[in-house]
Amino acid sequence: MRYVNLAGSRVPAIGQGTWYMGEDPGHRAAEVAALQQGIDLGLGLIDTAEMYAEGGAEQVVGQAIAGRRDQVFLVSKVYPHNASRRGVPAACERSLQRLGTDCIDLYLLHWRGQYPLDETVEAFERLIEQGKIRRWGVSNFDLDDLRELDNRACATNQVLYNPAERGIEFDLLPWSREQGLPTMAYCPLAQAGRLLGHPVLTQIAERHGATPAQVSLAWVTRNDGVIAIPKAVDPQHVRLNAAAADLVLAEEDLQAIEQAFPAPTRKQRLAMV
Numbered sequence: 001m002r003y004v005n006l007a008g009s010r011v012p013a014i015g016q017g018t019w020y021m022g023e024d025p026g027h028r029a030a031e032v033a034a035l036q037q038g039i040d041l042g043l044g045l046i047d048t049a050e051m052y053a054e055g056g057a058e059q060v061v062g063q064a065i066a067g068r069r070d071q072v073f074l075v076s077k078v079y080p081h082n083a084s085r086r087g088v089p090a091a092c093e094r095s096l097q098r099l100g101t102d103c104i105d106l107y108l109l110h111w112r113g114q115y116p117l118d119e120t121v122e123a124f125e126r127l128i129e130q131g132k133i134r135r136w137g138v139s140n141f142d143l144d145d146l147r148e149l150d151n152r153a154c155a156t157n158q159v160l161y162n163p164a165e166r167g168i169e170f171d172l173l174p175w176s177r178e179q180g181l182p183t184m185a186y187c188p189l190a191q192a193g194r195l196l197g198h199p200v201l202t203q204i205a206e207r208h209g210a211t212p213a214q215v216s217l218a219w220v221t222r223n224d225g226v227i228a229i230p231k232a233v234d235p236q237h238v239r240l241n242a243a244a245a246d247l248v249l250a251e252e253d254l255q256a257i258e259q260a261f262p263a264p265t266r267k268q269r270l271a272m273v
Contacts, residue, residue: 015044022058034233062101157184
């Protein structure tokens, strides 16, 4: 298992995402079991948000971490329309209740909205003073947004990143590395896992006795300071995600991926889903 320093903690380079969890009560038991299995396998970082199933995913996480909160690095996110001086603490309190905890390790602004960044940051800092969160960060911020934020207290930027979506490599990712700002990669397998049938990833996977999903995760986390947060409910997928943390791609693998998914040669608009 590879690790990354995030918000003053040592966390696994591969964690667990929860987007689309909590939407169907009939899937609740399987979702809870998957998160618990992931914790058992060392995937102790869990990412969620008040947006996911309008709090339903946080409820799933709360059930999964009950009695084992100390084994988990917990990340959640606030809606932009709740990111005001008064809205942030109210939203955080609701998230804490759904998660069944008294403190969130890392609390993110989900994307930029109508409220000034200074106002949101002020609200985050008050939550730290009150012990409701330990650190704060942002999500879906491009380089100009981070420069405008200009705040060393920001602990991470969570953005879309996978072999087919490499726009951040042109300027955002290099700048973040220079600043010592870890990047959290959501949709590391692309939406609905649409990368998994790609012939290049399949060929690389066969050489390593792995799966295309594991190859994509190993590629996303190949450099220090990047954390991938794939979502998995199937027990086998959870096991494979955990094992991907030990997969090291060879130079020929990286070159093949580069040819299939070329790195950007100019500035691109930040991709979001």
